[in-house]
């Protein structure tokens with residue numbers, strides 16, 4: 446039997462994606478260096494359409510030509526190792542897909558390195574976690590376009606389907622487009638997770654609510670405009686009890702966040718493109734400060750600040766937090782979509798913005814009711830400069846911004862850290878300010894470094910003799 450495709454790396458994602466292909470009627474060869482993983486995959490797939498050859502040679506030989514090989518291995522050296530072992534075994538026209546969270550520049554470099562070999566290389570963002578991989582992820586392939594006709598029926602068959610039946614898999618563009626889009630997805634994911642965390646913390650610190658009560662609140666919110674996968678799992682997480690201690694499970698989990706790099710890369714890309722994405726960046730910094738647990742414990746005894754609970758009406762504050770969360774999410778999506786546009790300008794991929802919102806509506810970690818409105822916004826106006834300027838989202842922000850100010854003010858007055866809430870408000874206010882104090886900043890730059898400034902009343906670059914006093 447010649448298998449429809451091969452999957453290398455039968456870990457969390459690879460094994461489940463391979464099973465998903467089998468479930469959709471394709472024949473799949475899986476390969477992992479660990480025999481136990483190959484065996485586990487075969488048992489779980491429980492199908493004559495699945496095989497797990499013991500060597501890379503046998504694995505490649507079992508595939509129907511032109512071959513399709515999907516690598517689901519950690520980003521970095523493992524991807525290079527997989528490509529190196531595949532190269533002598535594959536033939537021109539064969540397709541290699543890297544489905545890991547690879548940095549998009551690495552994908553572009555690998556495509557360059559494979560030029561002239563005849564191999565078609567694709568970098569594909571995969572989102573949906575362990576369950577999504579099995580039941581239907583969102584897939585963001587990009588790279589060598591000649592691979593798409595062969596990949597399309599395979600990938601769209603296993604991808605999630607949105608409510609209107611559309612598959613959550615579309616071609617993103619050439620080069621590293623697929624991995625760039627996944628990186629931005631993860632940047633938004635970081636921001637979304639952080640603001641949900643801050644909403645939880647505000648309810649806990651200001652209202653002294655229990656995790657179970659906060660969980661019920663998130664469950665209610667999930668019935669409305671905040672409906673999303675991340676809000677739903679948060680409600681579930683907060684309802685769980687640790688069987689060992691009998692305490693809420695969330696309270697026995699150490700408060701030090703880890704990260705694998707995609708949120709950091711998204712923030713770095715924003716900085717590289719000269720783009721403003723503070724809520725995404727704050728979400729990364731929130732993880733780094735959380736990781737400095739020992740320092741925070743020491744600082745808690747040294748650095749003074751306010752505390753204490755809120756003494757107003759709890760129901761009113763909870764509703765304000767809900768509306769603030771909505772506003773902050775809109776700001777985070779606005780930053781993410783501007784980052785997509787900036788990457789697109791730089792690399793000329795022609796990213797399908799409405800199409801990206803379309804495929805993020807289901808399967809992926811940031812799937813949310815909001816994405817249908819985002820899709821409509823970009824379908825109405827593909828040139829939309831900032832999501833916040835879409836009439837519908839501008840109205841949402843207008844309706845929620847007062848609540849966001851109240852919540853941010855309360856957080857500041859009570860000493861509750863809420864960096865994502867605060868940065869989103871600052872982003873909103875800066876973006877809607879026709880004038881900012883950068884005039885003074887330009888004067889300072891000219892003062893100490895003769896960097897020149899522009900004037901408001903005539904074109905050109907100007908310098909003032911400030912009465913030099915050395916500052917260096």
Ligand SMILES: NC(=O)C1=CN([C@@H]2O[C@H](COP(=O)(O)OP(=O)(O)OC[C@H]3O[C@@H](n4cnc5c(N)ncnc54)[C@H](OP(=O)(O)O)[C@@H]3O)[C@@H](O)[C@H]2O)C=CC1
Pocket residue numbers: 453454455456457458459477478479482517518519520522523524526527544545546547571572573574575705
């Ligand atoms: N987990 C998730 O929610 C998501 C993960 N991803 C991305 O998907 C990729 C895989 O993630 P995940 O499945 O979670 O990771 P796992 O660690 O569960 O699986 C990785 C697999 O890759 C294999 N592997 C590692 N190094 C090599 C190598 N040099 N050559 C061949 N195989 C190798 C491992 O085999 P062995 O252990 O036997 O060495 C393992 O089976 C990563 O890039 C990840 O960022 C994307 C979306 C979601």
Ligand SMILES: O=C(CO)[C@H](O)[C@H](O)COP(=O)(O)O
Pocket residue numbers: 546571572573574631634703704705706707708810
């Ligand atoms: O891509 C993913 C989800 O979309 C992976 O789960 C990824 O590992 C999440 O990033 P991090 O580990 O940095 O939180």
